[in-house]
Amino acid sequence: MSQATFRIWRSEPGGGSGAFTNYTTEISEGMVVLDAVHKIQAEQAPDLACRWNCKAGKCGSCSAEINGKPRLMCMSRLNSLDLNEPVTVEPMRTFPLIKDLVTDVSWNFRVKKGLKKFKPRKPDAADGTWRMAQRDVDRVQEFRKCIECFLCQDVCHVLRDHDKHEEFIGPRFLLYTAALEMHPLDSDDRLQDLKDKNNIGYCNITKCCTKVCPEHIHITDNAIIPLKERVVDRFYDPVTRLLRMITG
Numbered sequence: 001m002s003q004a005t006f007r008i009w010r011s012e013p014g015g016g017s018g019a020f021t022n023y024t025t026e027i028s029e030g031m032v033v034l035d036a037v038h039k040i041q042a043e044q045a046p047d048l049a050c051r052w053n054c055k056a057g058k059c060g061s062c063s064a065e066i067n068g069k070p071r072l073m074c075m076s077r078l079n080s081l082d083l084n085e086p087v088t089v090e091p092m093r094t095f096p097l098i099k100d101l102v103t104d105v106s107w108n109f110r111v112k113k114g115l116k117k118f119k120p121r122k123p124d125a126a127d128g129t130w131r132m133a134q135r136d137v138d139r140v141q142e143f144r145k146c147i148e149c150f151l152c153q154d155v156c157h158v159l160r161d162h163d164k165h166e167e168f169i170g171p172r173f174l175l176y177t178a179a180l181e182m183h184p185l186d187s188d189d190r191l192q193d194l195k196d197k198n199n200i201g202y203c204n205i206t207k208c209c210t211k212v213c214p215e216h217i218h219i220t221d222n223a224i225i226p227l228k229e230r231v232v233d234r235f236y237d238p239v240t241r242l243l244r245m246i247t248g
Contacts, residue, residue, distance in 0.1 A: 001026045004083045006036055008048070009090040013099045021045075022086060027078055033089060034062055034073035037101070049100035057214055060149030064101050065090045070151040070212045092154040105150050111169050115198075118180055121187035132184035142222060143179035145215040148172065152209035152219060158202045169198045171209035171219050178223035181230070191234050200228055 004027045011018030023040045034052055041048045052062040055074045062073040067081065067088050081087055095103040124131040152171040158164045169177075177194065180186050194200045205228075207220045217223075233240060 001028055002083075003027065004036065004078065005086040006040060007086040007088045008037070008040070008045075008101070010045075010048070010100055011097055018097070018100075020088070020090075027083075029079070031078050032074055033064075033066055033071075033076040033078065033081075033087065036078065036087075037073060037089065049098070049102045051102045058147055060147035060214075063092055063149045063151050063154065065092060065154075070154045072149060072151070072214050075214055092150070094154040094156070094160045095150075107165055108148070108150055108153060108170075108172065111173055112176065115169070115173060115177060116180070116188050116190050116193065118183065118186055119188040120185045130185055136182075136184035139222075140179050140182050140184075142217055143175055145217055146172065146175060147215060149214060151212045151214065155208045155212050156203075157206070157208065164199070164202060167199050168202045171203070171224065173198070174200060174203070174227060175217065175219050175223045178227050181227065191231055194227060195231050195235055200224070200231060203228070 003024055005022055005024045007020045007022050009018055010021045023044055025036060025039050025043065027036060027039075034050075034055060037048070037050050041050065050062070050073075052074065053059040054061070057072055057075040060072070063070065064073050065071070065088075066073065066076050070092065073089070078087075089101065091097055091101045091103045092105075095105050095107065098104050121130075123129055150172060152175075153159055156170050158168045159170050174194075177190055177198070180188070181190050203224055205220050205225060210217070210219045210221070213219060235241075
């Protein structure tokens, strides 16, 4: 057993005034940050608020910022951190604070409700079945790995630094849109919404969302950039615009 110090953000209910509080606790081999937070809850701070569920990196509940980097607490092993210095644990900064390490991420679910849902095209055969290429099926499988931890939303500078929550849907929902737009059975058109309503143009593809994704989804390269290309082809390509003018 050894000891480590954790610098944890504490606040009043409702996200009122807050400050960092230092806690020193015993740690053992194999522990993750969430283990240490639970130990501090049990032994020193029973009123410490922390959201978690599966402790297996699959529910996305325990998102926080550890030493300034958005991460899942249950997937952040203590032996990967410098324990000679206090380990800083604070809530995600992009969303309203509820208490301590818990933030209100309900905005994300309101955004999702406003997006066009899956709309299957008509079957290709009289027996009600569809025909599709395997490569088209494989293309969208990566997007289904998202656990909605919202770390990509947290690190996105459009939301984090510029507070464009009312204008921009963020990388998580650009990924969601890509999963539908590229689905071989989907028949709806989301490009107009991406341009005017969801403001995909705000994203300048810094890849910060890709870097923090615990599922290692290539959000920028495989979802956002292809969507941007489709929007540009539709609305800004001069040849396409000329053809549209001629054909109506």
